Amino acid sequence: MGDVTIQPIGTPRERREFVDLAYRINANDPNWVAPLHMEAMELMTPGKNPFFEHADVQLYLARQDGRTVGRISAHIDHLAVAMDPVQGMGPGTGNWGLLEAESEGIAHALIAQAETWLREKGMTRVLAPMSMSVWEEPGQLTLGHDHPPTVMMGHQPKRYADYIEALGAYQPAKVLRTYELDITRPFPPLIQRIVQSGEKNPRIRIRNVDKSKFDAEAALILDILNDAWSDNWGFVPFTDTEIAYAGKKFKPIVHNDLIMIAEYDGEPVAFMMTLPDLNEAIKPMGGKLFPFNFIKLLLWLRKPRVRTMRVPLMGVRKKLQSSRLASQLAFMMIEYIRRNSVARYGATRGEIGWVLDDNQGMNAIADAIDSKVNKEYTIYEKHL
Structure with a gap:
């Protein structure tokens, strides 16, 4: 050789x-x-x-x-x-x-x-x-x-x-880490009680995003994200160009009932983004859209039926982090999206992540809904 x-x-x-x-x-x-x-x-x-x-x-x-x-x-x-x-x-x-x-x-x-x-x-x-x-x-x-x-x-x-x-x-x-869970089963009784308590609170509103107002909703979510994640390890802010680029890429797989915004006293304070697992659709394509795969993909995008839903991003404004309200809003958004995923998309499995191994709040939420670590990705460092 x-x-x-x-x-x-x-x-x-x-x-x-x-x-x-x-x-x-x-x-x-x-x-x-x-x-x-x-x-x-x-x-x-x-x-x-x-x-x-x-x-x-x-x-x-x-x-x-x-x-x-x-x-x-x-x-x-x-x-x-x-x-x-x-x-x-x-x-x-x-x-x-x-x-x-x-x-x-x-x-x-x-x-x-x-x-x-x-x-x-x-x-x-x-x-x-x-x-x-x-x-x-x-x-x-x-x-x-x-x-x-x-x-x-x-x-x-x-x-x-x-x-x-x-x-x-x-x-x-x-x-x-990423966590997986069976979303066909209701969450533990404690989580159900927390959700029900939130539903009785007139100060809380959980709503779907409105895709007809895509740019405004995307800007709102990114505003919450930049605030919620600004102190996180590895955080790098999005540029305006990257926001536009991400919006263009995400839009085909965004569905109103899979992305939630939580409002408290009328103020948007948290969000949860869920995406149908596009990889299930493209895996058989071997990376090729033509001559016929693009038609299959367009049909899939119109009404995806998937096994897995992935939660790539969620966040709560910093002023509420570590509060009971933050956890309650998270559980409510997760539960509403769980119901929609099963009833409307045929999903049976959820995946949350990635989550930093030392993010105590998110790891606690993942544990509370009986999810298990299914993948780990290690970032290494070296002094040059």
Whole structure:
């Protein structure tokens, strides 16, 4: 076998080669869900993914004997660098991600190249993997390889975690968890009483979003999110461009009765976003929309029937956090969406997350509704 060479990509053809490699390496993994090719390309393309507007990004390909055998991204998110170090990012922190490699040696060579690029850019610490923003697919899957990921969650071979940990210098910084639960069963009696008590409180109103006012509702949710999450580990604020971009991507899978806003004394103070698991629809497509898969997808989007509903985001304004009211509002939104998911979409399973391993409030809520950890994603750190 010849030496491995690692080169930065610079052409559209190489960008496509970078994207295509993931499909080849993961082709035999029954639990990997091939993303739609056009969306995978968009993620990596400046001018299409607004992440590039506030980040420096370098993509690398590894080649051996004329074959492409690995890839990695190295990147610096300047919004993350500007955050308080107490929140996990901060000055001097760069990232790598999107790792794919045929062997441990190739993976180590790619990681070393990413670290060199980060050092040359003045970074003194790396958090990885991040593919690419913390809002996209952060972390390396370290628990739950035996079932497919839900929409917007990553899936990597177990061996990649082994490769990272074999380097020795990388230590876990955070663990992100997802929880699963059987949503066909009512919640425990205590939770039902909390919900019923909230229903009798005239100061509380739980409402569906109004998709006909999509932009206004999206702005409201993001306002609550930015307030609720602003002190969280890893938080990076959305830019206006990213808000518009996320709205465009989410809109086809947004349904009025799956996203709730909680009002207290007429003020919106909490939200819960639930999405039908798009991965169930696209998994058989192998990343291809044409010639006929786009018709199947359009029909599915019109009235999805799914096994799983995923809760990617929920939040309560900071002034109410750690209060009994915050938990009550959360349980009420979860219960209403549970009912709608089962009755109107045929769902039987819910997934909540990701949730930080030290987020006591959310972990307590997950425990209270009898959910169990089904996946863990580890974010590692190393001082450069």
